[in-house]
Amino acid sequence: MLYLLRKMIRRLPGVVIKQVPLPTPEVVIGFGEREQAAALCKKHGFQRVLLVTDRTIFSLGYQEKIVAALQEQGISWTVFSEIDSEPNLAIIDHGREALSGCNGDVILALGGGAVLDSCKMIAAGGRLQKQSSNDLLQKFLLVKHKTIPIIAIPTTAGTGAEITVAAVVTNRKGKKEPTVVVGLDVRAVILDSELTVNAPMKITCACGIDALSHGLEGAAADVRVAEEDRQKSMECVRLVLENLPILIREPSNLIARQAMSFAANYGGNAINKQLAGYVHAFAHSIGAKYHIPHGEAIALALLPVMRFQKNRCLGKLAELSRYCGLADESESDASACDKLLDALQELIELCGFDFQKGLIQKQDYASLARAICWDSINYSPPIVLRDRDIYKLLDEMNEL
Ligand SMILES: [Fe+2]
Incomplete structure (x- = not known):
């Protein structure tokens, strides 16, 4: 029932947010x-x-x-x-x-x-x-x-x-x-x-992945925006992919610090214009249940969710991959998209988050699925997940 309602109003949040000054x-x-x-x-x-x-x-x-x-x-x-x-x-x-x-x-x-x-x-x-x-x-x-x-x-x-x-x-x-x-x-x-220069590396990484997720979910969202806003979302992802690895090696690099502040700001623009998506819906629900900081919960949810929905936003992710210099024009969308997902995986691994295997309890799946579904009503994601999809993704997150 909730699935059908969700499906019917999938594009609505993206329309409503345009009315907000x-x-x-x-x-x-x-x-x-x-x-x-x-x-x-x-x-x-x-x-x-x-x-x-x-x-x-x-x-x-x-x-x-x-x-x-x-x-x-x-x-x-x-x-x-x-x-x-x-x-x-x-x-x-x-x-x-x-x-x-x-x-x-x-x-x-x-x-x-x-x-x-x-x-x-x-x-x-x-x-x-x-x-x-x-x-x-x-x-x-x-x-x-x-x-x-x-x-x-x-x-x-x-x-x-x-x-x-x-x-x-x-x-x-x-x-x-x-x-x-x-x-x-x-x-x-x-x-x-x-x-930001003295922030502990764990915070730098969690915040950086959060910023990246805003640009990424914005770029994948089913919301029409002006070209300038589309570019900002893609630039957010590009800046994090390029600069977070620099900061992991060299925390005092001020140029990379400044670039990350830009990325976060562009990510904020993405939330305002394109809203977030299922990565955030999972992260909010899992984070609240198991008391995990937002950025770490995002890092846990990001790859399984993006891989699951990639075919519904393949063109957008392929364009993002090319924008970030990960693929060229001659490559197929599928190959370009895979390269982007590989780069995201590499970055999350480089951050060294300590995900706890088996963290998400089976007995919590039903309540988490409900919370994720309700939270997703705030966004216009490229796909609407059924409970069984959410369970599958929670299984995958437990294996990271
Ligand atoms: Fe976030």
Whole structure:
């Protein structure tokens, strides 16, 4: 029943997402460039900054350069650094209190996906003051006159959350649910490679594979987009295939770090325009069940899912393979696609994820299949999976 419904509405999410206005931020790039946040505030006439970050980033002092630059520009600032987990209602409540306490007219969001997503909800709550934080958790949250502006400074190269319009928040029932913020105002994004250069290799790899999956699922999705967006999705994959191996050998390579930040940003564009797909549906469900970080769960799901659906998006994957320089025009689509899948396998092996054989319990298959099927309703993937397909793929993931 769910399969038939899913099949009927497969293309719908790709149509709906086109109705959501997307932020078009100015992008600033470079090592140590986060201090440009002050000049950007000045340029836009912002006078009272709420700088939001997490406890770890705060303890590392990454905010200090920004604070010094704000001080120099005579802009008042308040720091909210209480974030120590994925976004939840308590974090959003406290963030909203901090925003109204300083009467902030801009939010500087300095952190990874958790901080960036928290800021989207805090910025929306700044406009929708009569609504409780729980009320803000809707499938689509309409903020008529746009949210409080955000200047986003990602500290990881993975989620692309600096530009994605959805925020994932744990609700009262302890379930993570996405809210698409309609009217999200991301005024600027600063991609500062200094922030990612000291990330542990495990994080670099997990974030990199996550970014790659956004470009890859975007490229394979059954959603029509402008040529520029198609190119960005393919460029996301190319940049990760080229630069993540460099970083594994040479973690301080700043050119590769910067390229990975670009890849993540292009991956965020892919999510906004083409949505994700079954790799994410599997990763969300398996990750939640067995407490596996998102990027690692993506690495587990990526190859089995892409191999299973490849014949339904062969032309797109072959084009991607050629774009990445893995195949030439004379090769058949099937051969080009296989070369792409081989390159993905090689990269995932190089990352050295420690997948636990037999991790996914047989008794969990039915509930996982249900969760995967429901999650897939958020996307327009090239294929709709039946339960038996999902079981087969879970078997394969158990053997990796
Ligand atoms: Fe992801």
